[in-house]
Amino acid sequence: MTDDTQAGTGFYALPGDLMMWILIISELAVFGAGLMAFLSMRLTDPVGFTAAQGHLDATAAGINTVVLVTSGWLAALALRAGEAGQIARVRLLLVGAALLGGIFLWIKAVEYSSKAAVGINFETHPFFTFYYLLTGFHALHVVAGIVILALVGWRATPRNLEVGTAFWHMVDLVWVLLFPVIYLLR
Template sequence: MSAQDCEMQESGLLAELPGDPMIWVLIFSELAVFGLLLGAFAVARAVNPVVFASGQAVLDPGLAALNTLVLVTSGWAAARGAAAARAHAAAACRRWLLLAIAFGCTFVAIKLLEYAGEIATGVGLETSTFFTLYFLLTGFHLLHVVLGMVILAVVQRGAEAGAVETGTSFWHMVDLVWIVMFPIIYLVR
């Protein structure tokens, strides 16, 4: 790639976003995958609303709402960590990112508690189309939460602004996906 190509690439849309431009390629790809899964969920609900209504009746929207609050708070802590990294306050950055990770762990614990309650009622992946898609969507998101916590743990060590911006950009994608998933899965009838 020539120097002129690199300059053109650096001045493009991705260059205006925080963090490494390649994280945005990953984020947009992940958003597309989640969008397709949520679209499949919406179509399946339209085709079989009775199965989806009975599946939603088993869910605990209170725990999901608590998890929404936990994840949004974690995103706030991650944003504070990124601001601290930009201000060259490495110790503060580490504290904020560790707090974000702690809230991420809380999200995971609540989600696992929710899964345990659902499984205790006898539901699983093969119970219905609703639960197949529910466990697929929320499980895929849960894996992204865990990956996001690993990314935050890695970038907090050096507390370098560019790396922290990259890691928190991924973490905010995880937040955004949950904020969209929560009402679609738990509230919309």
Template sequence: MTDTSSSPDAAAQEWGALSNLPGNPIMWVLIISELLVFGAFFLGFGAARILDVEMFRAGQAMLDLRLGGLNTLILVTSGWLAAKAVQAGHAGQGAVSRRWLLAAGVLGFAFLAVKGVEYADKAAHGIDIETNTFFTLFYLMTGFHALHVVMGLVVLAIVGWRNSVDNLETGAAFWHMVDLIWLILFPIVYLVR
């Protein structure tokens, strides 16, 4: 009897639609799970906002749109660099791919530095996680996202070290999830009045 459990057809049957996505299907399970968690955060934020619109408007007025906008630009650019790394990997250019990943990682650290400046500014004004519901949710959501940026940097480092097309696609998928979450989080927390 022949073992077909490791054949591509068997893998496609095992993972279904996930087997058609780039990278490892297990990463996609993680990504979907993380998107659901952040979705719950977004729903909770929206519900709390409905209960006290004025407090949320006052809290949003205390946020620095320039820093949030800068971080948006940083993460979108970093995501583009990660995509370039995958493109280079597909072209068999491992060294070029690593350079793109390094650049993406540098921007990930820049995002964290800007977020640190924003947190320090809030702390200097006596604003912390216990100030009110808006800032409790602000710190929980942006802090949880920052944790994902840190995890993404670890993933990018591992992918750069163990460079393969599958690893590149898997790591870039996680990094793009981090981008996507910020692209939803930024307008919800900073812009929607």
């Protein structure tokens, strides 16, 4: 049996901060529960869910996927630059990641407003209740992630970079799960 209290083993081998990992795991559990509820409801009305899904813009969501994954790549590059002591490059990469996060939010806002323009809201169909809850909750995480990236850029220590980029990658991961389930699964 090993002793996980030694530095570099067990939980202590995780990059960043244990509390951030607890937050990330709990957020993944919340999104996972939301996706499971969505999929369970879909089983009760597959025809209605497929018809409602037809009102979504899968192309815009696909572009958003590329935008957010590219943002995550820039955050990963920032972490590497931080390890090399390149603080100016860290800040530039984090600004790029945050700007792409802003583009993601802008595309999502355009998508929401197009739904509102044709009268689609939370009450239109259970599909849209889940759509707005899951993608809206994710958008709030994008906003939080942008704030975290800004704070990390301001105080770019190795620990801050590890914590901030870990959160940003969780935001990426959640979208990579939401996108196919909500927009593509038929």
